[in-house]
Amino acid sequence: MIVQREGLPVRKRLIISLCVFFVSLTIHAEPNARLGKSIYKKANCVGCHKWHGGGGGSYGGLALSLRTTPLSREALILVVRCGRPGTNMPYHMRQAYKGANRECYGSNSASLGDATPPRARYFLRDRDIVAVVDYVRNNIQGRGAPNYGDCVAFWGEEATRCKRMAQSK
Numbered sequence: 001m002i003v004q005r006e007g008l009p010v011r012k013r014l015i016i017s018l019c020v021f022f023v024s025l026t027i028h029a030e031p032n033a034r035l036g037k038s039i040y041k042k043a044n045c046v047g048c049h050k051w052h053g054g055g056g057g058s059y060g061g062l063a064l065s066l067r068t069t070p071l072s073r074e075a076l077i078l079v080v081r082c083g084r085p086g087t088n089m090p091y092h093m094r095q096a097y098k099g100a101n102r103e104c105y106g107s108n109s110a111s112l113g114d115a116t117p118p119r120a121r122y123f124l125r126d127r128d129i130v131a132v133v134d135y136v137r138n139n140i141q142g143r144g145a146p147n148y149g150d151c152v153a154f155w156g157e158e159a160t161r162c163k164r165m166a167q168s169k
């Protein structure tokens, strides 16, 4: 007897692969969001751009707003990796501008001289840079003025500053 081994019907296969896709999305999205937020704190984006990303004056000079930045994902990744020459936005890629390395804007510290951006306090791996950029994109960029919900998402409900925010509403 010949048993014909047909594959699953196309529709079933499609449904199964969609399920696998969504399950893997939720498995991966959560830890990555948490990683992005912890890097935003640890790499001290928060020190210059503030918790809400609105930026403003700080010891690092005038940090631009990450809420209103028009930059694409690729451009955001570039700025975090390479910093911005001539400003206080630091570079986070360990090898940037070192020796003959010209991965950043085709430049190294020899060619940029004083315009070489400062190095970050903590260097980041590429996947951490992507995680923090996606955190910015999903929680900060294009979000309008920071509100109570944003505050609680960042600091938690018990935070005094969020309570104050709720009162002043």
Ligand code: HEC
Binding pocket: 039, 040, 043, 044, 045, 046, 047, 048, 049, 059, 060, 061, 062, 063, 064, 065, 066, 068, 069, 070, 071, 076, 079, 080, 084, 087, 088, 089, 090, 092, 132, 133, 136
């Ligand atoms: C020492 C202070 C400092 C730290 C730390 C810092 N930044 Fe910045 N950042 C700046 C300044 C200053 C600028 C403005 C540069 C300019 O004038 O073009 C800037 C600009 C940027 C821009 C460009 C925005 C635009 O619209 O052009 C992005 C994106 C950015 N920072 C993201 C980050 C992220 C993410 C982190 C953490 C990994 C971080 N920055 C850490 C000071 C800082």
